[in-house]
Amino acid sequence: MCAHSSGMMGFPLRLLAREVYDRVRAIKGDDAVALITGEQRIEPKNARYFCCTAEAMDRLGGGHAFVAVDEAQIGADPERGHIFTDRLLNARGREETMILGSATLEPVVKALIPGAELVERPRFSTLTHSGTAKLSRLPPRSAVVAFSVEQVYAMAEALRRFRGGAAVVMGALSPETRNKQVELFQNGEVDYIVATDAIGMGLNLDLDHVAFAALTKFDGRRKRRLTPSEMAQIAGRAGRHQRDGSFGTLTGGGSRTGAPLEFTDEEIYAIEEHKFSPLTHLYWRDAEPRFDNLNVLIEDLERAPRDDMRRRAPEAIDLAVLKRLAEDPIASTVRGPGLVRRFWEACSLPDFRQIGVDPHARFVARLWQDLGKGYLGADFVAARIAELDRTGGDIDTLQGRIAAIRSWAYICQRPDWVLARDEMAARARAVEAKLSDALHARLTERFVNRRTTILMKSLGQDASALPVTLEPDDRLTVEDEPIGHLDGFRFVVDPNATAADRKMLLAAGEKALPGILAKRAEWLLAEGMDELAIEKGAIRWQGRTLAEIEMPDDFANPRLVLSRDISLLGEPARGKLEAGLTGWLAAKLEPLAPLRKLAEAARDPEAGSEARALLITLIDARGVVTREKAGLQHLPKDMRPFLRKLGVTFGALDIFARELLKPAPRQLLHALGLDRRPLNEAMLPVIGEAKAIPAGYRPAGSQLIRVDLAEKILRAAFEARAKATDKTSQERHPRFRLDLALPVSIGLEEDNARRLLGSAGFKVQRGRALEEGAKGPPAPDSWTWRPRRPGSPQGHGRKPDAHRGKALRGKGKPKNKGGPRQRRPQGDTGPARAGGAFDGLADLLGG
Numbered sequence: 001m002c003a004h005s006s007g008m009m010g011f012p013l014r015l016l017a018r019e020v021y022d023r024v025r026a027i028k029g030d031d032a033v034a035l036i037t038g039e040q041r042i043e044p045k046n047a048r049y050f051c052c053t054a055e056a057m058d059r060l061g062g063g064h065a066f067v068a069v070d071e072a073q074i075g076a077d078p079e080r081g082h083i084f085t086d087r088l089l090n091a092r093g094r095e096e097t098m099i100l101g102s103a104t105l106e107p108v109v110k111a112l113i114p115g116a117e118l119v120e121r122p123r124f125s126t127l128t129h130s131g132t133a134k135l136s137r138l139p140p141r142s143a144v145v146a147f148s149v150e151q152v153y154a155m156a157e158a159l160r161r162f163r164g165g166a167a168v169v170m171g172a173l174s175p176e177t178r179n180k181q182v183e184l185f186q187n188g189e190v191d192y193i194v195a196t197d198a199i200g201m202g203l204n205l206d207l208d209h210v211a212f213a214a215l216t217k218f219d220g221r222r223k224r225r226l227t228p229s230e231m232a233q234i235a236g237r238a239g240r241h242q243r244d245g246s247f248g249t250l251t252g253g254g255s256r257t258g259a260p261l262e263f264t265d266e267e268i269y270a271i272e273e274h275k276f277s278p279l280t281h282l283y284w285r286d287a288e289p290r291f292d293n294l295n296v297l298i299e300d301l302e303r304a305p306r307d308d309m310r311r312r313a314p315e316a317i318d319l320a321v322l323k324r325l326a327e328d329p330i331a332s333t334v335r336g337p338g339l340v341r342r343f344w345e346a347c348s349l350p351d352f353r354q355i356g357v358d359p360h361a362r363f364v365a366r367l368w369q370d371l372g373k374g375y376l377g378a379d380f381v382a383a384r385i386a387e388l389d390r391t392g393g394d395i396d397t398l399q400g401r402i403a404a405i406r407s408w409a410y411i412c413q414r415p416d417w418v419l420a421r422d423e424m425a426a427r428a429r430a431v432e433a434k435l436s437d438a439l440h441a442r443l444t445e446r447f448v449n450r451r452t453t454i455l456m457k458s459l460g461q462d463a464s465a466l467p468v469t470l471e472p473d474d475r476l477t478v479e480d481e482p483i484g485h486l487d488g489f490r491f492v493v494d495p496n497a498t499a500a501d502r503k504m505l506l507a508a509g510e511k512a513l514p515g516i517l518a519k520r521a522e523w524l525l526a527e528g529m530d531e532l533a534i535e536k537g538a539i540r541w542q543g544r545t546l547a548e549i550e551m552p553d554d555f556a557n558p559r560l561v562l563s564r565d566i567s568l569l570g571e572p573a574r575g576k577l578e579a580g581l582t583g584w585l586a587a588k589l590e591p592l593a594p595l596r597k598l599a600e601a602a603r604d605p606e607a608g609s610e611a612r613a614l615l616i617t618l619i620d621a622r623g624v625v626t627r628e629k630a631g632l633q634h635l636p637k638d639m640r641p642f643l644r645k646l647g648v649t650f651g652a653l654d655i656f657a658r659e660l661l662k663p664a665p666r667q668l669l670h671a672l673g674l675d676r677r678p679l680n681e682a683m684l685p686v687i688g689e690a691k692a693i694p695a696g697y698r699p700a701g702s703q704l705i706r707v708d709l710a711e712k713i714l715r716a717a718f719e720a721r722a723k724a725t726d727k728t729s730q731e732r733h734p735r736f737r738l739d740l741a742l743p744v745s746i747g748l749e750e751d752n753a754r755r756l757l758g759s760a761g762f763k764v765q766r767g768r769a770l771e772e773g774a775k776g777p778p779a780p781d782s783w784t785w786r787p788r789r790p791g792s793p794q795g796h797g798r799k800p801d802a803h804r805g806k807a808l809r810g811k812g813k814p815k816n817k818g819g820p821r822q823r824r825p826q827g828d829t830g831p832a833r834a835g836g837a838f839d840g841l842a843d844l845l846g847g
Helices: 014-028 072-076 081-090 103-112 149-163 175-186 228-235 265-273 294-301 317-326 329-333 336-347 357-371 378-387 395-413 421-447 450-458 499-527 571-588 590-602 609-620 637-645 663-671 707-727 741-746 750-759 801-810
Strands: 007-011 033-036 049-053 066-069 096-099 127-133 142-145 167-169 192-195 209-212 216-218 223-225 245-250 282-284 310-312 468-470 475-478 481-487 490-493 533-535 538-541 544-550 559-562 624-626 648-650 654-657 686-688 697-700 703-706 762-765 782-785
Touching (some): 014 033, 014 049, 066 081, 072 081, 072 103, 072 282, 081 103, 081 282, 149 421, 167 175, 167 421, 175 192, 228 265, 294 317, 538 571, 544 571, 559 571
Parallel strands (some): 007 049, 033 049, 142 192
Antiparallel strands (some): 216 223, 468 475, 624 654, 648 654
16 A cells, blocks of 8 residues: 555454554654544545545545455455445555455455456465363463353453463453553563454464364354354464464363364364365445435345345344334434435444444434434533543443443544534543553453463573562562562562462562572661661561570670571571671670679689679679678678679679669660560669569669669768767667758659668657747657668568567567557658668678
8 A cells, every 4th residue: 555645445443444554654654644433533634545444434445546455255244244345346446456355255256356366375374273271281372262251251360360360352342452451462461362253353463372262152143153264263363474373172161062172173174274165145235325215225225236246234233223213203303315314324323332223222312312403512422421431340331331432432423413523532532542441450450460470481480580679668579560578588478469379479589589688688787787676685677586696604705596587598698697797796785794794703713602602693683682692691701892893882782783784784684685574774763663673673662763872872871870870889779860862862752762771770760740839940850770680571661570579668568469560650661662681781880
């Protein structure tokens, strides 16, 4: 066509017309090429080359230099055959006319067009029968052909499970959707395509094999077996140019009688050798009927041809609608040749929705009523289009909307039916494109598991070739399809994966993980060390354990046991990571230097067994032990200076290492799991009462105080007592005054401060209150101190019974034998709950 000055080609499908339109436009330019179909019209002012559907092309060829009709053997089709027969007989070019079709058309062409030159183009590749095969065993680049929507869906669902999915092609799909589904297959996103016999025409596919799921179909009148030429039309999609193809059947697709689904030997021979029975006739219908009235029109359309090579076409749906409405009262409005012609044009509206004669006739009747006013208003058409502009719903719903919008696109193309025709046609095409995109998305979502498809292709390859990518959010993807995510160094399969996909995803992840984890380890060592933390005796990152920490007795050079998550790392990367974690841990363990110092001294033989025993006890207690548990009675006094140099403090109530009471070492001991007692992270001076006492604290009434601050308060109390003793050395238990400003400033309440002092043997005598009406400051409290005897019981908020009895006897009061317990005098605050380790202080204070 492009070799001539002008031309027109008629195609059986608008997608074929569109394909050739794009190719000619690339050669001749946009302004020189037109596309004319029932639903779309692109006709530049200076167009010289026309790509049309057979129905839309000029039946005489339009006076162009070149005219061609493609797939002319469709003239034998009962529904559309009369259109192709008319074009074959009448469409002529000024310089050249070309009729393209199957070799079966040869005798008909010779009879109807004497003198026509016949040119044969043989198939370059061979087509071979390969027998039957299971659906799960089909080779890649295969097509499965079925003849019902239900069977197409079932095959596509099965291929989704077995092979990751399939493209779907059916005649009910819009051309745009069909093209996008074909593109899925052509681009290699899926290796299989499931189709009806729509695959047999207008689709050029890179197929290697065609598998028939059935060999019978319903042709609109009855269910029949495919003819050999129909089988060949479909099977011929396999192989292309010089690449050979094969065809066969699927197992399990036999008849109800149990007979297997198989080709006969004659059918196999005909398909392989491309030898079919020639056509003996074409269907014909008068293309120029008279429009005097409806009866004359129907008579002409049903008139029989005058030669044997043509047969009267069966009643197509346009004629059936015409005859149905001719009996309707609406026929009374059709008067005169002009209205009869217009009415026939309305009846010729294609039944895109495939709803049958009666429903389609009702739609045409409504259309005719609206056309009776002259034109369809733009507002009315726009409203009908807007009703269909919805992308919700399932596959069948979207197919119905696309069929409906194609009807309106056809209506908008008529030159005398719609006001603002171009605008309405553009709107209809836009809605059809939108619905086609939505339908393509639904088909892909239902029948294509893109991730599985990609992995099926990749699993046999070298691991380095697997296109696994680590996204910034730690997702692992293969060509943008998620297969899982990294949790630290652990691969977690996508939770949305089916049970059948999990093994495949794990295999894909394990192939690619060593390289990805090596890069992740490099990044961690270079930039991510600040994200590490010590928790529960392990080094953790992003909530996952990287290594367990095994701490030796000397608290130096801990051993790391790498977790299973890191097992996929290669040896060089694993060694680097372990070295980096070891160095990081060494720096983090610096706050435990005082504990390491104590452990080193505990192993020194020159320290003496008594000092080493105390150090071991203090280490086991993680830096704090009460005097009564420290075993001080066995420690020579000359060893105390040695221990004090190591940072050990001998307090009134506790023996402790002051440096280990800071927040950093306490937090670290807790994180390492070396001290399982509760933790106060800030190591506040005073905190509220708790069920379990945090490490480094002791009770003080209803509060808890850090042991070093408790010691500070008690030291101040002993210093006040020492001053009083110097002044009144003759008294055995001299009274003295204590200022509670220090414990209050630390955070203790006064009553709790008294209880803390009571734990160390201090007893308060409350000052006498002023008499009523008296003026002046109240009498201050006075204090005494006496050491408790070893083994005396301790109470909570009360003095030991032995001390109470002694105190009562000192006042000359009778003993309480068997009667109710005596209430404590108002001035006696008693010891704090955790009490009297001060009983062993005689060696410290000499009192």
